[in-house]
Amino acid sequence: MSKERDHVRPEAEGLDIELLLPFQITQLAAKLAAQARLIIARHGELSLPQWRIIRVVAMGVASRSTPVRKKTGIDKGQFSKTVNALVDGDYVTVNPCVEDQRQFEIKLTEKGRLAHDQLAPQLDARQRHLMNALSQDQREMIFTAIRALAQAAETIDFLDQPETGD
Secondary structure (H helix, E strand, O other): OOHHHHOOOHHHOOOOHHHOHHHHHHHHHHHHHHHHHHHHHOOOOOOHHHHHHHHHHHOOOOOEHHHHHHHHOOOHHHHHHHHHHHHHOOOEEEEEOOOOOOOEEEEEOHHHHHHHHHHHHHHHHHHHHHHHOOOHHHHHHHHHHHHHHHHHOOOOHHHHOOOOOO
16 A cells, blocks of 8 residues: 555545535636636736626726725735735726715726726626537526525535434
8 A cells, every 4th residue: 555545544545526516516616717817818918806896897896995805805904915916007986985984985986997808798798608508408497506506605504503414
């Protein structure tokens, strides 16, 4: 037996890492992000997080910093740096939020609107391509499944419950 094999836990023997759901999702997320970065790189200097902010603001989904950050899934530290880079690149402007001083309003500049108008059709075509890879049944269940997994990922209380053996 190799030394590496000696360190395998008995319960992990025979476990195929390819079958682990989080592993599969991580692999898929990496492939999707790489694909999006390739498309974005064809049109200039934007990063994927920068594009996500521009997209959310351009679509009118959100304009205040906290909702934009949450919709884009960017952590607080990276979000601040990303917005600053967008401001420095003249893609957005930021102004204090009148109703909530802890937030700021993000607005696209002309350059930001132009970047969105150039990239959106490409990434919309990508969305159609991805959806076309799924059958009708798969399309109908995937978003429900993703939401259910996202909700399940928000808690660890299952660790406090006794195993039932089912």
